[in-house]
Every structure is written in structure tokens, then in C-alpha cells.
Amino acid sequence: MDYFNYQDGTLCAEQVSLASLAKEHGTPLYVYSRATIERHWQAFNVAAGEREHLICYAVKANSNLGVLNLLARLGSGFDIVSGGELARVIEAGGDPSKVVFSGVGKTADEIAQALDAGIFCFNVESQSELERISEVATARGQIAPISLRINPDIDAKTHPYISTGLKENKFGIAYEQALSVYQTAASLPGIEIHGVDCHIGSQLTELAPFIEAVDKLLLLIDQLADVGISIAHLDVGGGLGVTYHDEVPPAPSEYAKVLHERLGSRNITLLFEPGRAIMANAGVLLTKVEYLKLGQDKNFALVDAAMNDLIRPALYGAWQNIVPVQQNQQAPEREYDVVGPVCETGDFLGKSRKLAIQAHDILAVRSAGAYGFVMSSNYNSRPRAAEILVDGEQAYVVRERETRPSLWLGEHLLPS
Numbered sequence: 342m343d344y345f346n347y348q349d350g351t352l353c354a355e356q357v358s359l360a361s362l363a364k365e366h367g368t369p370l371y372v373y374s375r376a377t378i379e380r381h382w383q384a385f386n387v388a389a390g391e392r393e394h395l396i397c398y399a400v401k402a403n404s405n406l407g408v409l410n411l412l413a414r415l416g417s418g419f420d421i422v423s424g425g426e427l428a429r430v431i432e433a434g435g436d437p438s439k440v441v442f443s444g445v446g447k448t449a450d451e452i453a454q455a456l457d458a459g460i461f462c463f464n465v466e467s468q469s470e471l472e473r474i475s476e477v478a479t480a481r482g483q484i485a486p487i488s489l490r491i492n493p494d495i496d497a498k499t500h501p502y503i504s505t506g507l508k509e510n511k512f513g514i515a516y517e518q519a520l521s522v523y524q525t526a527a528s529l530p531g532i533e534i535h536g537v538d539c540h541i542g543s544q545l546t547e548l549a550p551f552i553e554a555v556d557k558l559l560l561l562i563d564q565l566a567d568v569g570i571s572i573a574h575l576d577v578g579g580g581l582g583v584t585y586h587d588e589v590p591p592a593p594s595e596y597a598k599v600l601h602e603r604l605g606s607r608n609i610t611l612l613f614e615p616g617r618a619i620m621a622n623a624g625v626l627l628t629k630v631e632y633l634k635l636g637q638d639k640n641f642a643l644v645d646a647a648m649n650d651l652i653r654p655a656l657y658g659a660w661q662n663i664v665p666v667q668q669n670q671q672a673p674e675r676e677y678d679v680v681g682p683v684c685e686t687g688d689f690l691g692k693s694r695k696l697a698i699q700a701h702d703i704l705a706v707r708s709a710g711a712y713g714f715v716m717s718s719n720y721n722s723r724p725r726a727a728e729i730l731v732d733g734e735q736a737y738v739v740r741e742r743e744t745r746p747s748l749w750l751g752e753h754l755l756p757s
């Protein structure tokens with residue numbers, strides 16, 4: 342079931358018409374559905390079943406405070422990659438003791454901040470980071486709970502920019518070195534070994550790479566047991582794909598089923614770090630058609646959202662569905678490139694889309710809830726969009742549109 346559907350010819354988020362939201366709040370506008378977010382999170386929670394587990398939502402996918410608060414209320418954990426994300430989780434009412442801290446470049450300040458907050462686990466990405474965490478913890482009289490992020494050298498079969506589990510990628514500790522780095526970890530004063538972690542990439546649409554990775558990690562866990570290092574949790578990362586176009590990714594239940602089969606009767610807590618699978622199809626980006634530009638070879642629909650609002654099409658050549666929020670009976674159907682006003686040829690939201698539209702119509706870019714607003718920028722001095730969270734018949738502004746003055750807040754002219 343899709344909570345974004347047409348009711349009387351108008352696309353709605355739950356019970357709220359997107360046309361009316363665009364009218365009231367202006368465009369570009371991000372709109373999220375609470376029911377969808379909750380359903381997607383529960384799909385993981387139910388799939389994890391009776392086994393001890395923690396779902397650590399990947400904050401990077403969408404770090405809006407309203408969204409984080411919603412997930413915190415469900416009892417979610419969080420996967421963070423910066424001190425800023427930790428601060429947002431805490432501000433939103435998230436429980437720091439359910440936070441895992443990933444990322445290849447944690448600074449000493451961020452490590453200290455996470456230790457003080459009492460996070461669940463550091464996902465350590467190199468031996469040098471491990472040593473630094475030990476030093477920071479020891480200096481503060483603390484012990485850091487850690488897992489090592491292992492790079493299993495597996496092809497996730499996704500876009501190269503979001504593939505993270507190959508030897509050539511900067512992420513994690515090489516599988517061959519894992520045992521020896523764990524032994525170093527066991528000898529360091531500020532470190533307590535809790536888990537094994539991996540994350541091989543994002544937007545995976547097949548189970549095979551996940552299974553291959555887990556099998557390698559279970560082998561490692563057995564080798565660790567042989568040298569007296571016991572592992573309490575296995576963090577399988579995020580990465581489960583979604584349907585943007587015609588992909589058919591496995592459901593969380595299918596994914597969890599194979600994990601349960603692999604884990605069998607092992608006494609091990611299972612951690613997931615889903616981001617996209619929870620948020621992508623829980624959000625849309627609304628944009629208004631400003632002009633139609635008809636040409637001999639190409640037609641352009643110039644809209645008021647651009648690559649600064651949603652960079653996925655420009656950055657990865659990503660395809661996201663673009664639909665009118667209201668059927669336009671008057672306009673002829675034509676093929677358009679849907680482009681923004683930014684001065685770059687790469688500034689497009691979609692190419693060769695068949696649409697029956699005219700100026701002032703509102704379009705919805707679907708599947709925009711993950712890696713949408715969070716990757717937006719002020720390029721071309723464009724203010725960032727507002728964000729709305731719909732809950733049944735109610736719509737809440739969870740972030741106000743940037744006003745022009747906020748674009749130069751904190752900037753200074755040279756003294757005269």
C-alpha cells in the first residue's frame with residue numbers, strides 16, 4: 342500500500358492534498374508521510390523477530406528533527422557519522438545508548454562527544470582510528486565499546502559512488518587484516534570489543550552480496566572465538582535498496598529470513614542500519630513548472646526545484662519518477678527534460694519524461710525522502726526548501742523554508 346496516492350484526481354500524502362500543501366507553503370517543498378516511515382521501520386523490526394536486535398536508522402538519509410523524533414518514539418536506534426548527527430539525535434529525543442558511530446574520519450572531539458553521550462558502539466574503520474579512540478577514552482578514564490567495520494571485498498553491484506565494500510574503497514578494515522586488528526583491539530586499554538560490522542554499499546537490489554558478506558563475517562566470528570575474543574553483536578549495515586523505477590529489491594522480511602538461517606542458534610544480537618529503505622519512498626519533492634520551452638529536438642519543462650534541492654539525478658544519473666499532482670486535461674502530452682534554473686547542464690531532475698503539463702502545474706518527484714534535503718545546498722544562492730511531515734489529515738512544518746537573509750547569516754564584509 343502506498344500512502345501517496347490519487348484521491349479524486351489529486352495526489353495526496355495520506356489524507357492531505359499535495360496541491361494544497363504547495364499552495365500554502367510554496368515550492369520547492371519536501372513532504373514526508375509519517376505512516377510510511379513507521380511502516381518501513383516496523384518492517385525491519387518485525388523481520389528481526391524474536392532475536393535480540395537493534396534497528397539503527399542511518400541518520401544521513403534524512404536528519405530532519407521531526408523525522409528523528411518520530412523514529413525515536415518508535416524506540417529506534419541510530420547510525421551516525423558525525424558529531425553533528427549525534428547532536429541532532431539527542432535534540433530529537435533519541436537514546437544515545439542505542440547509537441552506533443560509523444565513518445572513516447572521526448575526530449578526537451567527536452570521539453569524546455560520543456563517549457560522553459554514552460553511545461552503544463563505535464564502528465571502527467582503521468587501526469589508527471582504533472588507537473586514537475583508545476587514547477581519547479583512556480585520557481578521560483573511559484572505556485569505548487567498539488566493533489570493527491570489516492571490508493569483505495564484495496561487489497555490491499550498485500553505483501560505484503555508493504559501493505563501499507570493495508578493496509579499492511576507503512571504507513573498513515581489510516578482511517585479511519581483521520583478526521590481527523581485533524587482537525590489537527583486545528590489547529588496548531581504552532577499548533572493549535563488542536561486535537563485528539560491515540556495510541558494503543547502498544541501493545542493493547539483490548540478496549547475494551549481503552549473504553556473501555555475512556558468511557565471511559560469521560567465519561571471522563568463529564576465528565575470533567578460537568583466539569578467545571567473543572562477539573556480542575553483528576551489525577550488517579544498511580544498503581537495502583528501494584524501487585525508484587522497476588527495481589524489485591528484496592523485502593526486509595526476505596533479507597532477515599536468510600540472516601536468521603545463517604545465524605541459526607548463535608547467541609548474537611543483530612543490528613541493521615537502514616536509511617534509504619525507511620525514508621526514500623516516504624517522501625516527495627514538490628516543484629512548480631515555471632516555463633515550458635518547446636524546441637525542434639527537445640522540450641524542456643523548467644521547474645523551480647534544481648540540483649541544489651535534489652542532487653541524485655545530477656550526481657548518480659539517478660532516475661526518480663516525476664508525476665503531476667493533478668491531472669491536466671487541457672495540456673497536450675509531450676516528452677520533456679525536467680530541468681531546474683541552476684546554471685549547469687547537469688541540472689536536471691529527469692530526462693525524456695512524458696507529461697501533460699503547462700506552466701504553474703505542480704509536479705511531484707517521487708522517492709525523494711532519502712538523500713534529498715540532506716544533500717541540498719545553497720548553490721546559486723538558492724534558499725533551501727521547507728519540509729513538511731504529514732500525519733493523517735494533519736500537515737506539520739518540520740523545517741521552515743530558508744528566508745533570503747538566512748543565506749548570509751554569519752557572513753561578514755571586510756572592515757572599511
Ligand SMILES: Cc1ncc(COP(=O)(O)O)c(C=O)c1O
Pocket residue numbers: 399402420443444540542543544578579580581614615616617618
Ligand atoms: C555505514 C553506513 N551505514 C548505513 C548506511 C545507510 O545506507 P542505506 O541508506 O543504503 O540503507 C550507509 C550509507 O550507505 C553507511 O555508510
Ligand SMILES: N[C@@H](CCCC[NH3+])C(=O)O
Pocket residue numbers: 401503543544653711712
Ligand atoms: N547519497 C547516496 C547514498 C549514499 C550512501 C551513504 N553511504 C544516494 O543518494 O543514493
